[in-house]
Amino acid sequence: MLTDSKMWREHESFCGGEHQSPINIDSSKAGVTNYPKFCFHNYDLVFPERLEKNGHTVELKIEEQGLHAELPFITGGGLTDRYNFVQLHFHWGRQLFGSEHTIDRKEYAGELHIVHYNTKYGNFIDAIPQEDGLAALGILIKLTDRDNLAFRHLEQFENIIDPSPVNSDVLHFSVPLVALLPHDTDSFYRYNGSLTSGDCNEDVIWTVFDTPIAISERQITRQVISSHGQPPRK
Template sequence: MMPQSSLTCCPFVMFIVFVLLLISAAGFPVSDEAYPSSAFEHWIYGKSNLKGTSWNKWYANSGAWANLTGSSCGGKQQSPININPRSSVRKTFPKFRFHNYGNIDRMILMNNGHTAMYSLQRKFPKGRIPYITGGGLNGTYEFAQFHLHWGNDSTRGSEHIIASKSYPGELHLVHFNTKYGSFADATAHSDGLAVLGIFLKIGPGENPYFRPVVDQLGDVLQNHDETILTNLVSFKDLLPKQTTSFYRYSGSLTTPFCQQIVIWTVFDTPVEVSEKQMNKFRKLENLEGEHLVNNFRPSQKMHDRTVF
């Protein structure tokens, strides 16, 4: 508590204290670091003229993203791409090492009007945060969030395509390079993020490991709905059975402003889910109350890049 004499002689100090109390009462985070996942793909929703417009319309007119002020969407290292296995360069990478990829409790699920996003709670123990090494990555990449892309039916939905073939969905596990100290600082560097892309295809039955991911989607049907998952999510069981075979290239975020800061790993072995499980994503709603579907960016030009 401040002495009364200080309160009397320092009105400026009192003003600052009052402003800080207002900020605290309004529920604003003291630091963006409390919400690292919001800096990836989704922060733009509240900071540009995308606000007030459904993502369905923005995906339908994705060619105009390059015209946004400050956008990199017209750059020469854009994602996603149509991966051509015949023209890719064969290279041997060390095996991936997936650390703390076991059961994760009480994840946050949010419908942000663009996708279903899954992130860790703010006070998640530092020593239990998932991270990856190896796989040809230079350093340690810490988990930030995962989200999905899907179509209005199972004929399309994935962002990356293989030899012009689309999958019903694609899961993105997003990590940041810890050598930069924080997620926000990592996004300023060309090797700042490492994203694991996992194709989803329709199988004969439900995938039990995806139940924690889809079972509570009914709780977040509307834009900006949020809930806490009651069941554990096993990260290692979201991965394909074969993680030693993948495509690697340098690319970008797949929403505005499309910063070219992503090392992409796209596994060529898909994960099977049921049609019923995919349909639960298609029931989500966007800002305008429409079904949130076809939330994938079309393939971008390769230019002079190499896919390994």
């Protein structure tokens, strides 16, 4: 769902701060900084995962019960601390454009957010109030003719659209997080912003990659139907 920060300000008073997300990124006004490369630790590992609908979007979380390996985490890329993976979620539009962020006013088919918390605060809840508490990766999604193989394993959205006390579904085939990253993670836009739902806490260090990942129209139609209950209009 395309979220406009102005709309949030109209409907949610606590979302009226000065550093709200999402934004349009004006590339002509962006400064150039040479950050160290991102390091995606344990992003290549396979963990037990589940999809969960939270009322706003569909989240993918790692099942921590029986977890022997460290959770995925990121360092580098201009971040001064270690940030552990919390969840990732998707934003689709009812039509074929549903990205939250735009670059030079260009909308994309969708957007994937991978959320992490700063480990120096101990846990996700304690990190939320801190100005450097969260780090989110924004990955834009464009349309292509071919299916994205990673998204084939995520085509269980329809299993969790029916409201129920346990509104989640375990993935039959887990997806390593590296499979959802763009092929170029060296070029990105960085700004300090907020969560785009809930209390819109202004504690997020945003990284929006300028290289999108691709998904087929068949796949995005399936996700939109699962999320909104109807196919996108052309």
